[in-house]
Amino acid sequence: MLRFTQVQYRYPSTEALSLPDWEAAQGEHWLLLGASGSGKTTMLQLAAGLLTPTAGTVEVAEQRLASLSGRTLDRFRGQRIGIVFQTLHLVSALTVEQNLRLAQYLAGLPQDSERITEVLEPLGIAHKRKRRPHQLSQGEAQRVALARAVLNRPSVLLADEPTSALDDRSCEQVAKLLLSQARACGATLVIATHDARLGRYIPQQLQLEAAA
Ligand SMILES: Nc1ncnc2c1ncn2[C@@H]1O[C@H](COP(=O)(O)OP(=O)(O)OP(=O)(O)O)[C@@H](O)[C@H]1O
Ligand SMILES: [Mg+2]
Known part of the structure; x- marks a missing residue:
């Protein structure tokens, strides 16, 4: 489902970062440590196709991301890949519901209110759908970001440091939510973290070496 082959990435005026060859099958759960x-x-x-490798290939569902561009890449990402960023990237001018509608629109999918209710309900935030992000608690906003990430039933669900700032109880809740949401859409789940507590929930781990 997700394959990295001889991938390097070089930010401007830095040395290239070499990433390990790695493959994650459909429905697998991985920690990236x-x-x-x-x-x-x-x-x-x-x-997620938000960066393009300087060398090597990244494939999602057998599709080489570098061969897609512009709107085609945006739609592919919108339909196949769910992302929970550390800073949640909700649109502050829009309500919870409008944020989710936007994610359907950007993926080129029809408006589907039923699906929006279906993802908000199990996360316990359906009654907050008319609120804007600043009218939510941090944990509620995080669940909205998770709802948006799984809305379009992605094949791959990516989360960046979703638990580092949380106490043990919230950490467990977020881990279980990510796992249950990934299972519900049969998605491959990848969580990037330095939070050792997550190892208890997700045994498959890819360890990155510190840069030289
Ligand atoms: N925009 C950028 N420009 C130049 N170098 C960058 C940029 N973003 C990241 N880097 C460098 O690339 C390397 C990898 O950064 P990255 O953010 O992927 O690490 P990380 O494992 O996510 O770290 P953290 O645990 O602190 O979030 C680091 O050496 C970093 O300094
Ligand atoms: Mg990071």
Whole structure:
């Protein structure tokens, strides 16, 4: 479902970051571990097609991301890949419901209110659908970001440091939500983190080496 082959990425005026060859099958759950600066966020952004590798290939569902561009890539990402960023990237001028409608629109999918209710309800936030992000608690906003990530039933669900700032109880809740949402759409789940507590929930792990 997700394959990295000989991937390197070089930010301007830095040395290239080499990433390990790696393959995650459909429905598998992975932790992406490594010290700060080892490339976890970079690897997620490459997996989402938000960055293009300087060398090597990244494939999602047998599709080489670098061969897509512009609107085709945006739609592919919108339909196949769900992302929960560390800073949640909700649109502050829009309500919860409008944020989710936007995600359907950007993926080129029809408006589907029933599906929106279907994702908000199990996350316990359906009654907050008319609120704007600043009218939500941090945990509620995080669940909205998770709802948006799974809305279009992605094949791959990516989360960047979803639990680092949380206490043990919230950490467990978020881990279980990510797992249950990934299972509900049969998605491959990849969580980038340096939070060792998550190892208890997700045994398959890819360790990135610290940059030289
Ligand atoms: N925009 C950028 N420009 C230049 N270098 C960058 C940029 N973003 C990241 N890097 C460098 O690339 C490397 C990998 O960064 P990345 O953010 O992927 O690490 P990370 O494992 O996610 O770290 P953290 O645990 O701190 O989030 C680091 O050496 C970092 O300094
Ligand atoms: Mg990071």
